[in-house]
Amino acid sequence: MNTINTTHEAEVHKGGRSLSDEEKQSIDINGYFRIDNALSPAQVVAMRTRLQEIVDIEGDDAGLEVHTEVGTDRIGDLVNKDPMFDICFSHPRVLETARHMLGNDIRLSALNSRTALPGYGHHGLHADSGSKVQPGEYEKAMSIWLLCDFTEDNGPTRVVPGSHSWGKLAAEEMDDPNLDHPDQIYLTGKAGTCFVFNAHIWHGGTMNNSEEKRPAIFAFFGRRDVSQSIDQKKYMRPETYERLDATARHMLDVEGMTEFSPADFDRRSDQYKRLNKDSAY
Numbered sequence: 001m002n003t004i005n006t007t008h009e010a011e012v013h014k015g016g017r018s019l020s021d022e023e024k025q026s027i028d029i030n031g032y033f034r035i036d037n038a039l040s041p042a043q044v045v046a047m048r049t050r051l052q053e054i055v056d057i058e059g060d061d062a063g064l065e066v067h068t069e070v071g072t073d074r075i076g077d078l079v080n081k082d083p084m085f086d087i088c089f090s091h092p093r094v095l096e097t098a099r100h101m102l103g104n105d106i107r108l109s110a111l112n113s114r115t116a117l118p119g120y121g122h123h124g125l126h127a128d129s130g131s132k133v134q135p136g137e138y139e140k141a142m143s144i145w146l147l148c149d150f151t152e153d154n155g156p157t158r159v160v161p162g163s164h165s166w167g168k169l170a171a172e173e174m175d176d177p178n179l180d181h182p183d184q185i186y187l188t189g190k191a192g193t194c195f196v197f198n199a200h201i202w203h204g205g206t207m208n209n210s211e212e213k214r215p216a217i218f219a220f221f222g223r224r225d226v227s228q229s230i231d232q233k234k235y236m237r238p239e240t241y242e243r244l245d246a247t248a249r250h251m252l253d254v255e256g257m258t259e260f261s262p263a264d265f266d267r268r269s270d271q272y273k274r275l276n277k278d279s280a281y
């Protein structure tokens with residue numbers, strides 16, 4: 001038995017029961033899976049509060065590591081911004097689901113947040129991997145962590161069940177991927193729920209028609225032979241590295257680091273100091 005399998009079994013054990021055959025079959029067919037109570041109510045409140053603090057501190061720099069988008073608050077690289085987010089890349093059932101989709105040898109690709117502001121948030125249907133893959137050759141899996149209840153009104157994520165296995169892109173198949181797909185469903189659920197979905201599934205944000213923000217964290221996983229959205233080694237801060245255990249370092253693929261290059265990130269180092277100064281964690 002190799003290290004990865006041993007780690008995997010330990011994680012499953014810590015997290016209680018592992019996926020049943022029925023659950024695995026549903027994941028294979030539908031391309032997504034719901035995990036209730038992945039976060040406690042206290043974690044939800046703490047994360048929501050911290051995301052807002054980070055957005056306020058980062059200002060116009062927020063999201064620059066990955067992507068910015070009008071009408072949303074996006075934050076990149078949450079790995080290095082507060083340890084409270086570590087659960088999003090270490091939750092046993094989430095990892096087991098991602099491994100069921102991709103195979104055992106996975107790593108974190110990126111850990112970001114996206115908060116749809118009132119009146120915004122709609123996306124065209126898309127896959128988070130630009131390439132068309134055949135069933136069983138899946139490269140990436142996404143997990144979305146609900147930091148408020150997702151209702152039909154406040155901009156829940158939509159997915160087209162089964163589309164991960166079609167080997168086709170929404171942009172090629174639909175006249176207008178911004179429109180509804182006849183088979184789409186909304187991923188609604190209580191705050192603290194985590195949906196894990198095959199990143200090849202056609203999905204997208206929807207319009208937040210409520211008066212409140214719709215915050216969520218996205219932990220993106222990929223096969224280890226596929227490039228990361230954020231090169232975790234380049235972004236790794238020495239203090240983050242220190243606190244991560246061997247399993248977490250393996251998940252981020254940053255094991256054995258002896259040199260860090262904060263010079264590359266001078267512009268941001270003050271920002272990181274400010275982020276960490278008042279952290280209660």
Ligand SMILES: O=C(O)CCC(=O)C(=O)O
Nearest residue numbers: 114156157203204205206
């Ligand atoms: O925020 C959402 O509901 C979906 C986000 C999404 O699909 C994306 O950022 O690619």
